[in-house]
Amino acid sequence: MTFMHLFLFNHLHNTGMLNSAPIPLQLQSLESQAPSIVLCTLNAKYIHASLGLRYLLANMSRHASQALADRTQLMEFTLSRKTKEMVEELLGLLGPEQEGSVQIIGFGVYIWNIHQTTELVRKLKEARPSLKIVLGGPEVSHETEGQEIVQCADHVITGWGDVSFPKLCKALIDGPQPLMKIMVGEQPDLDQIELPYKAFTDQDLAHRVLYVEASRGCPFKCEFCLSSLDKTAWGFETQKFLSELASLYDRGARHFKFVDRTFNLKLETSIEILQFFLDRLARNDGSGVFVHFEVIPDHLPDRLKALIAQFPPGVLQFEVGIQSFNVEVQKLISRRQDNAQTEANLRWLLTSSHAHLHTDLIFGLPGESMDSFAKGFDRLVDIGPQEIQLGILKRLRGTPLSRHTVEHGMVYDSNAPYVVRQTQLLSADDVARFTRMAKFWDLIANSGRFKKTMPLILQPRAPQFSKFWSFMLLSDALWTRFGRSYGLSPEELLDAVFEHLSHGCGEDAHQLKTLLREDYESSGARGAPKCLSAIRTSEKDRRANLMALADAKTRFSNDSIEAVSPASSPVSNPPRASAAFKSLPQRQRRHER
Numbered sequence: 173m174t175f176m177h178l179f180l181f182n183h184l185h186n187t188g189m190l191n192s193a194p195i196p197l198q199l200q201s202l203e204s205q206a207p208s209i210v211l212c213t214l215n216a217k218y219i220h221a222s223l224g225l226r227y228l229l230a231n232m233s234r235h236a237s238q239a240l241a242d243r244t245q246l247m248e249f250t251l252s253r254k255t256k257e258m259v260e261e262l263l264g265l266l267g268p269e270q271e272g273s274v275q276i277i278g279f280g281v282y283i284w285n286i287h288q289t290t291e292l293v294r295k296l297k298e299a300r301p302s303l304k305i306v307l308g309g310p311e312v313s314h315e316t317e318g319q320e321i322v323q324c325a326d327h328v329i330t331g332w333g334d335v336s337f338p339k340l341c342k343a344l345i346d347g348p349q350p351l352m353k354i355m356v357g358e359q360p361d362l363d364q365i366e367l368p369y370k371a372f373t374d375q376d377l378a379h380r381v382l383y384v385e386a387s388r389g390c391p392f393k394c395e396f397c398l399s400s401l402d403k404t405a406w407g408f409e410t411q412k413f414l415s416e417l418a419s420l421y422d423r424g425a426r427h428f429k430f431v432d433r434t435f436n437l438k439l440e441t442s443i444e445i446l447q448f449f450l451d452r453l454a455r456n457d458g459s460g461v462f463v464h465f466e467v468i469p470d471h472l473p474d475r476l477k478a479l480i481a482q483f484p485p486g487v488l489q490f491e492v493g494i495q496s497f498n499v500e501v502q503k504l505i506s507r508r509q510d511n512a513q514t515e516a517n518l519r520w521l522l523t524s525s526h527a528h529l530h531t532d533l534i535f536g537l538p539g540e541s542m543d544s545f546a547k548g549f550d551r552l553v554d555i556g557p558q559e560i561q562l563g564i565l566k567r568l569r570g571t572p573l574s575r576h577t578v579e580h581g582m583v584y585d586s587n588a589p590y591v592v593r594q595t596q597l598l599s600a601d602d603v604a605r606f607t608r609m610a611k612f613w614d615l616i617a618n619s620g621r622f623k624k625t626m627p628l629i630l631q632p633r634a635p636q637f638s639k640f641w642s643f644m645l646l647s648d649a650l651w652t653r654f655g656r657s658y659g660l661s662p663e664e665l666l667d668a669v670f671e672h673l674s675h676g677c678g679e680d681a682h683q684l685k686t687l688l689r690e691d692y693e694s695s696g697a698r699g700a701p702k703c704l705s706a707i708r709t710s711e712k713d714r715r716a717n718l719m720a721l722a723d724a725k726t727r728f729s730n731d732s733i734e735a736v737s738p739a740s741s742p743v744s745n746p747p748r749a750s751a752a753f754k755s756l757p758q759r760q761r762r763h764e765r
């Protein structure tokens with residue numbers, strides 16, 4: 173072992189980049205310590221810990237061998253890391269090449285990291301051609317022909333990797349050598365798969381979202397979604413899963429995000445899981461619990477409702493995909509959804525439970541026009557969920573959506589994330605206009621920063637008399653004013669909303685300021701929006717201001733007083749974002765996307 177390698181190894185341990193505890197220098201030997209297999213992925217952000225890789229890690233001993241499990245390590249990065257640094261860290265972790273020994277890096281490849289991972293794989297292969305690169309994950313599981321990353325890699329496992337990755341590593345290290353480059357991942361019964369939850373470190377528990385999974389797959393066939401390719405949904409053994417959940421809970425975990433495609437599919441399992449959390453809430457150690465589930469909206473049996481209603485505020489979050497209320501569109505994309513039942517269930521959740529509802533709509537589906545989307549939007553806004561995420565259609569590799577491309581004039585970006593650019597019913601300008609609206613909707617509606625003012629913003633106005641179009645008008649005005657939808661301070665936004673509603677729509681300025689001031693103050697921001705500066709003062713300040721104004725009156729003409737009044741200072745020099753705002757989370761417990 174070289175001194176350099178020992179130094180690097182200890183450095184990685186000490187900086188927390190390896191998962192295991194540091195080992196005393198004198199006990200180390202390169203052969204025994206350096207891993208031969210590294211599992212790597214680039215997560216969207218640090219808070220997302222990869223569940224898929226933890227499954228692969230947890231199954232090494234069962235489906236390869238204990239010896240190989242001992243020589244496997246996890247290394248996660250985020251999208252913002254520089255390729256050069258990642259190359260150095262990965263090669264540093266593996267240590268120098270040893271004659272006759274095999275070094276493997278397995279990458280989890282997803283739509284959010286395909287560009288960076290391609291670059292990383294290319295550079296790794298340039299730096300160390302003997303390295304075996306194995307790919308897996310949804311982005312390399314379909315339409316792999318012609319994918320640059322696949323060309324650079326040695327092997328690709330499509331679909332599930334829990335069993336096939338350990339087996340492939342064993343074959344690469346111990347022989348016989350695999351002949352196929354692309355192999356279909358085995359899909360065993362779920363009791364053949366080790367659960368991965370012990371692989372979450374205390375660091376993960378303290379700082380990251382814990383993804384958990386009570387079932388895999390989905391029986392539905394919505395054509396835009398990768399899960400539509402699954403034949404059905406499979407459940408992990410509930411008691412085994414709950415005992416892992418209990419261990420995580422006892423170790424201090426409180427925030428859980430279930431990645432099950434449809435949490436409310438199997439009533440008995442859903443009930444057991446909700447009861448698990450209710451039991452802990454009933455004991456005194458239930459504080460800080462937060463649980464997120466993805467649910468189908470039209471299936472909420474009474475027994476489930478009875479449990480949901482028992483949760484206190486701030487604990488339950490449901491992600492509810494509505495996608496479209498348009499029956500024709502639903503038919504075209506094979507989405508079975510009872511709209512009346514959906515609406516009734518959403519209303520029940522909003523009135524009879526404390527669950528936070530994060531709902532999704534997709535813009536750009538085949539058969540959807542701007543006006544039909546507007547109708548669905550208005551319907552959902554009227555129901556009143558706390559959040560409406562306005563997503564734009566993406567054509568995910570492998571999804572059956574492609575069958576509509578010709579007939580419905582669908583044009584998609586050829587690069588990930590393959591966003592729709594235009595359709596037969598939506599021009600490229602419509603899509604661009606809506607994309608801007610979706611961003612402003614996030615800043616204004618979903619952020620919860622304009623709660624009091626929202627009814628005025630959404631008030632249906634001529635000529636369309638629709639909430640969708642009222643917000644679109646605001647979005648157009650914001651775009652004209654700023655030419656961007658990012659980097660806007662709350663003060664800039666507030667002034668622009670004031671300007672649009674008062675001058676653009678003729679709303680009463682005084683009433684508007686009152687609403688905006690309440691919104692601004694309850695958001696916690698402490699800057700000085702121009703439109704509020706005349707009224708956002710304490711009584712003491714107000715008196716002082718009045719005296720100063722009276723004093724000024726004796727010295728200047730009325731016109732001059734207008735000129736020095738803060739309320740009328742020039743708009744061309746907008747205030748910068750206040751430090752208080754920058755330090756606030758964008759949206760409390762917002763669904764991280």
Ligand code: B12
Nearest residue numbers: 215216220224278279280282283284308309311332333398
């Ligand atoms: C968590 C999650 C996220 C997180 C990111 C998590 C992270 N690590 O950074 C967030 C919320 C940010 C996110 C966002 C998005 N997501 Co998402 N997300 C998921 C979700 C719900 C769970 C992933 C998971 O943990 N699954 C459980 C594990 C066990 O499965 P797995 O990850 O697929 O891993 C298995 C195999 O893939 C394979 N495997 C994985 N890694 C490796 C590595 C090797 C070497 C091998 C051999 C095998 C292998 O083996 C694993 C075990 O069997 C999935 C849906 C789902 N339930 O899977 C969607 C999913 C991954 N997301 C998807 C999409 C489309 C998106 C968005 C584009 C949605 C949008 N907003 O429009 C965004 C993109 C974000 C961006 N920044 O660009 C698609 C993926 C499409 C793709 N080709 O990658 C999925 C599959 C949803 C779907 N059904 O369509 N997402």
Ligand code: SF4
Nearest residue numbers: 390392394397399433
């Ligand atoms: S959108 Fe939801 S219900 Fe439809 S196939 Fe995907 S996971 Fe299943």
